Amino acid sequence: MVSTKPGAIHAISEQLGLEKSTPVRLAAALESAIRKQIEKGHIYSTHKALNPEIIKLLGDKELVSEAFSQGHRNGQFILRPETGTDLTEQQIEAVESSLTNAVSCITGGAGTGKTTVLRTVLKAYASLGYEVHAVALSGRAAMRLHESIGFFTMTIARLLREEPISPSLVQPKHLLVIDESSMIDLPTMYRIVTHLDPSVRIILTGDPNQLPPIGCGKVLSGIVESGAIATVELDIVKRQEGSTGIPEYSATIIRGEVPPSLSVGAITFHETPPERLVDKCKTLYAESAHNTQIIGATKALVGELNVECQRLINPSGQRLEFTLHGDNFFLELRVGDPILFTRNNYNIGIQNGSLGLLSSAERDAQEDQETFGAVTLDTGEEIVITEDVFDCMELGYAITLHKAQGSQFPRIIVAVQKGRISDRAWLYTAITRAEAEIHIVGQASDFALITKSVSNANRRASFLRELLEERKRDSGVG
Secondary structure: OOOOOOOHHHHHHHHHOOOOOOHHHHHHHHHHHHHHHHHOOOOOOOHHHHHHHHHHHHOOHHHHHHHHHHHHHOOOOOOOOOOOOOOOHHHHHHHHHHHHOOEEEEEEOOOOOHHHHHHHHHHHHHHOOOEEEEEEOOHHHHHHHHHHHOOOEEEHHHHHHOOOEOOOOOOOOEEEEEOOHHHOOHHHHHHHHOOEOOOOEEEEEEOOOOOOOOOOOOHHHHHHHHOOOEEEEEOOOOOOOOOOOHHHHHHHHHOOOOOOOOOEOOEEEEEOOHHHHHHHHHHHHHHOHHHEEEEEOOHHHHHHHHHHHHHHHOOOOOEEEEEEOOEEEEEEEEOOOEEEEOOOEOOOOEOOOOEEEEEEOOOEEOOOOEEOOEEEEOOOOEEEOOHHHHHHEEEOOEEEHHHHOOOOEEEEEEEOOOOOOOOHHHHHHHHOOEEEEEEEEEOHHHHHHHHHOOOHHHHOOOOHHHHHHHHHHHHOOO
């Protein structure tokens, strides 16, 4: 019988000439610690209970997390992280997949439990000694992700401005979570993966059925369709008493079916002819302006909605004025208006799609440049207005769906309009932007036509799936 007194495995390993981190040494320490728990009558244990024993056996606390990680990969134990909630079999499969693969995907629609799974996985990784990095496309989405998982989050733009993620003596293990990854185009994903050391683990979460990114490619769809990367699709909507009904409603739409009732739960359909569309949307907006976002399909419709909403909600606010070549000009943006930024300017902290409120139109002559007011972003940051940002500021009462990518709003108004842009993926994505309440404005006949139409995203030419399938065949992965 092999002795398992403190330091015994360490001493035996030295006698056999084994490296401190050799797999057989780590496996022996973990096995011995588990057996001690069995001898006490336990049929399961926790990291907290096993840690001290493994440290004694190995004589090196730095190797404990590696022993756990290797042990799970090799099947020495089955991990059931503590979550405070019951997981479905499907969710457990997603947790295990994310913990046992260097790159993995968790996909699914609203209400299927992606957030619950992710929160569970990240707690497990943190207990294994990993530093967790979590990113999202927009500031609003990053805030929502932080509230959901409890870990520090940032925008992808900020991640790419910082030092690349790589192992160090202080922190050798890292995990990157990319949320709402269906919205990320191929060039951006390339920049992300080349910003990481190959040892960094990656978890992609998202919904391939949503609108594809503005830029080229459809990365998440290609990954999922190839079967080359471990993916678990969550497709069971957990019905809850008193819920909004949004998950069930959106799941029906993505199947190409018209919901049995167009108004249900927190969703209200307003039958409205095209000539009354703008009036109805602005009236609904005025009922709860502080927490509402209008989403439209075309720039022309969005432009008209913005003008009419400002005229109704904020007709007399102080206008934004500026001086150019000695002449005074003004923009039809008023203090109190919601503002949309339409271009990236990472130096001052904005990106295409950033939303805020025009909080000041006071001019101030600084030493280096003149400023003309401020916008308070929905993240709480204040952006000082200079000449550099005038041409990328627009009213934000209404926005196109692409500008809402990765974001959610308490209350949304969806302006339904037939056209090339309005397909099933557009309608599905618009509806899933809502957290609590939806108002759909348009004609039922148009709604049905859009729901039954094939998504334009399916027509995108993307070679990523084929490349991944080829790599999978060459590597012999089954």
